[in-house]
Amino acid sequence: MTELSGGPSLPQERRVATEIPGPKSQELWARKQATVANGVGAVLPVFAKRAGGGILEDVDGNAFIDFGSGIAVTSVGNSAEAVVRRATAQLNDFTHTCAMVTPYEPYVAVCEALAELTPGDHAKKSALFNSGAEAVENAVKAARAYTKRQAVVVFDHGYHGRTNLTMALTAKNMPYKHGFGPFAPEVYRVPVAYPYRWLTGPENCAKEAAHQAIEQITKQVGADNVAAIVIEPVLGEGGFIEPAKGFLPAIANFAKENGIVFVADEIQSGFCRTGQWFACEDEGVVPDLITTAKGIAGGLPLAAVTGRAEIMDAAHAGGLGGTYGGNPVACAAALGSIETMREQNLNARARRIGEIMKPRLEAMAEKYDIIGEVRGRGAMIAIELVQSGSKEPNPAATGALAKACHQEGLLVLTTGTYGNVLRFLPPLVIGEDLLNEGLDIIEAAFTTL
Structure with missing residues (x-):
């Protein structure tokens, strides 16, 4: 297993030449x-x-x-050949027009690839942004527009970003939230199935955690008030927590039964990281919306919300977007990144x-x-x-x-x-x-x- 093509010609050997830092x-x-x-x-x-x-x-x-x-x-890799090739070609054509002013083909091509790669065979649409936090915020906006509800449910140990709304969604105070409040309202946190730290043991974790989470949503929030349930299929900043088997399907089923948009935050776990295109595939969970960023574009800033066409279309024209969202160079890089993932x-x-x-x-x-x-x-x-x-x-x-x-x-x-x-x-x-x-x-x- 030698290294694959993932960057410039650089000797693949560790070297400590000075004190650290030098x-x-x-x-x-x-x-x-x-x-x-x-x-x-x-x-x-x-x-x-x-x-x-x-x-x-x-x-x-x-x-x-x-x-x-x-x-x-x-x-x-840090400068994969296909990423560099495609991004360089796009740089030579143009760096920006703003997709909301005059659109361009790479934006559409990335959305087509996302529709193909993400779980589920339903009709899908996407919107592109710059960062994972932007993707999560816009997933919530789409869910609220679609359901006409306000509440958002998230989980212990979850991380979703550093903007005001995504700080509210994030569980960990330091360093992400400390001193930055007040935070956005209508956010409710429930237990997650953390097997190692579940008090009655890992064998009871999935069933008990799902029961507690659903009980809290039902009794404290009201399922009819919930627009979206947002969860990382593998919790990243919370400690790479894999929810106990059965927990994610139980939460997804509860969401489906109650008209709640189930959002899989795959920003850290997506794009081959766990050995599947997306971590939620491990238990066959098909989210209504999926947020992606990080590994999508080989190092260039790009993020996406992808999901059921009827949910993504619920926002009015002009309600989703941003000046740099889906920048053409970043889109070209994403196509190169996906090409690399497939070919290698x-x-x-x-x-x-x-x-x-x-x-x-x-x-x-x-x-x-x-x-x-x-x-x-x-x-x-x-x-x-x-x-x-x-x-x-x-x-x-x-x-x-x-x-x-x-x-x-x-x-x-x-x-x-x-x-x-x-x-x-x-x-x-x-x-x-x-x-x-x-x-x-x-x-x-x-x-x-």
Whole structure:
């Protein structure tokens, strides 16, 4: 399993040439501190120069194994050939006209591809935007327009964005919501089936969580008042939580029975990341609307809401859109990204990554009792860290492990409601040698800790 075509000609080898961060990165960091708002942080304060395959090279010549993919964005690599080719051709034609002024073919082509790729054989339409938060907001707008209702139901541990409405939808306070209220009204949060932390055990989780969620919606909100239920099929920032099997279908069925629009937020889990085009396919759930972004366009900003034509058409003309939404260069990049996913069978690639990573991480869990759980599917894998002998979250160990990996030339990300989850999102084009080397570094970090 050598790396697939996913970027510029860049040696696929880890290299630690200086301290981390190196002198050039430190100099650039000082410039950043002087001119960039402090609220814009960085996981690892090294400045990228080139990236491709499974490697990210910084300005000091250090080469990091990439287990982050820009938070699941560069799934096809950092400058995949088809993405560069199509985006360059579009750049040579025009960069912008605004789809709401004079439309263009790439916008339509992306919507056609989304209609084909997303679950369900019903008539579908899409609208394109710039970011995942915009997609979620517009899914809610479409649902409200269609149902003539106002309430929106979301779930514990969910993350949906940083705008005012999507902060209200998001469960985690720090760093996403703290100090930024008041938030949008008519948002209601209910339990999610989190097997590892379900009090009566994972075997009861799906049934009990679904019952509690539906009971709360019915009694506290009123099903007839709910426009949309919004959920991530695999919860991303909440800690890569896979809801217990049976929970998603139960919620989707409840929505269908009560005329509620069921929205699958696949912004982090979509486009081959879990080994399927979309994570909701795992249990055969067909959402009314699906939101996508991140991996859709190989690194260029693009997002979409796709779903049942009658729901997408409920908003009045001019009610959906935005100046940059569905930018032609980003649309061209998305077509190149989808071409790459198809030609290189990146669903199979993601499954292969999971087959390599999970057994090795599970073996580590047998040795180190601070690993509470290994979970995830495909190339969306996580480990939850706890205090020895308990399920008490261990964010300190999580941060220490991430820092140790960074110092050895492996880029990893943390996540989770409690800040105690290491998440792994390698590019789907990474080589098996780099994948195993990265896992070696993780195991060495555990040994040191």
